Amino acid sequence: GNSVTQMEGPVTLSEEAFLTINCTYTATGYPSLFWYVQYPGEGLQLLLKATKADDKGSNKGFEATYRKETTSFHLEKGSVQVSDSAVYFCALTLNTNAGKSTFGDGTTLTVKP
Amino acid sequence: DVKVTQSSRYLVKRTGEKVFLECVQDMDHENMFWYRQDPGLGLRLIYFSYDVKMKEKGDIPEGYSVSREKKERFSLILESASTNQTSMYLCASSLYPGTGNDEQYFGPGTRLTVT
Numbered sequence: 001g002n003s004v005t006q007m008e009g010p011v012t013l014s015e016e017a018f019l020t021i022n023c024t025y026t027a028t029g030y031p032s033l034f035w036y037v038q039y040p041g042e043g044l045q046l047l048l049k050a051t052k053a054d055d056k057g058s059n060k061g062f063e064a065t066y067r068k069e070t071t072s073f074h075l076e077k078g079s080v081q082v083s084d085s086a087v088y089f090c091a092l093t094l095n096t097n098a099g100k101s102t103f104g105d106g107t108t109l110t111v112k113p
Numbered sequence: 114d115v116k117v118t119q120s121s122r123y124l125v126k127r128t129g130e131k132v133f134l135e136c137v138q139d140m141d142h143e144n145m146f147w148y149r150q151d152p153g154l155g156l157r158l159i160y161f162s163y164d165v166k167m168k169e170k171g172d173i174p175e176g177y178s179v180s181r182e183k184k185e186r187f188s189l190i191l192e193s194a195s196t197n198q199t200s201m202y203l204c205a206s207s208l209y210p211g212t213g214n215d216e217q218y219f220g221p222g223t224r225l226t227v228t
Contacts, residue, residue, distance in 0.1 A: 032216075041222075042221055043203050043205075043220050043221045044203070044205075045219065046216045046218075089155075093216075098144070098161070099144045099163065099207050099209055100161055100171075101217060103155060105155040106156075
């Protein structure tokens with residue numbers, strides 16, 4: 001079956017630190033890959049995505065590259081801010097699965113001033 | 114901007130009550146989803162609909178049913194609420210896969226407490 005494994009949290013960083021949240025996946029086929037972010041008290045929102053191998057998704061200073069050879073989609077940001085404190089979810093979708101997504105368990109990031 | 118709205122942000126119901134959670138999307142999306150989110154358990158799919166009147170069970174459908182009479186509206190029904198259904202419920206919608214734009218758009222969530 002399909003699965004997404006995320007780096008366990010919680011992660012606590014100081015402002016301006018470098019962020020990496022690891023994500024690896026298992027899929028039968030060629031998935032699209034996503035990072036979603038959930039701020040306190042809200043639903044999830046799309047942060048970035050990549051639909052094929054070697055694509056790089058980027059948004060708000062966050063980046064992730066679709067690595068087919070290592071089945072990974074690690075999230076990175078060069079300098080985090082307090083406002084980046086949230087829960088981050090890695091996810092995949094397969095065309096053969098009618099649009100249903102498989103989500104990782106989420107990684108809670110806290111950024112301290 | 115795609116907007117997914119849920120009928121309530123907070124809801125308190127008694128054990129045994131029938132509970133309706135409503136979700137509406139305004140972008141003509143084919144797919145709609147209901148999830149529940151619990152600490153330490155991530156997001157779990159309850160039901161999924163890929164077209165009007167079409168539905169498919171997710172990972173945890175027991176104790177729930179759904180209704181999709183119109184494309185924009187997807188309702189989650191708790192037939193007889195129990196305390197173990199206390200949770201955050203998230204609705205989402207997406208285009209049908211294969212478009213390259215099949216990311217999911219989420220509503221703000223309904224925090225349901227069953228007492």
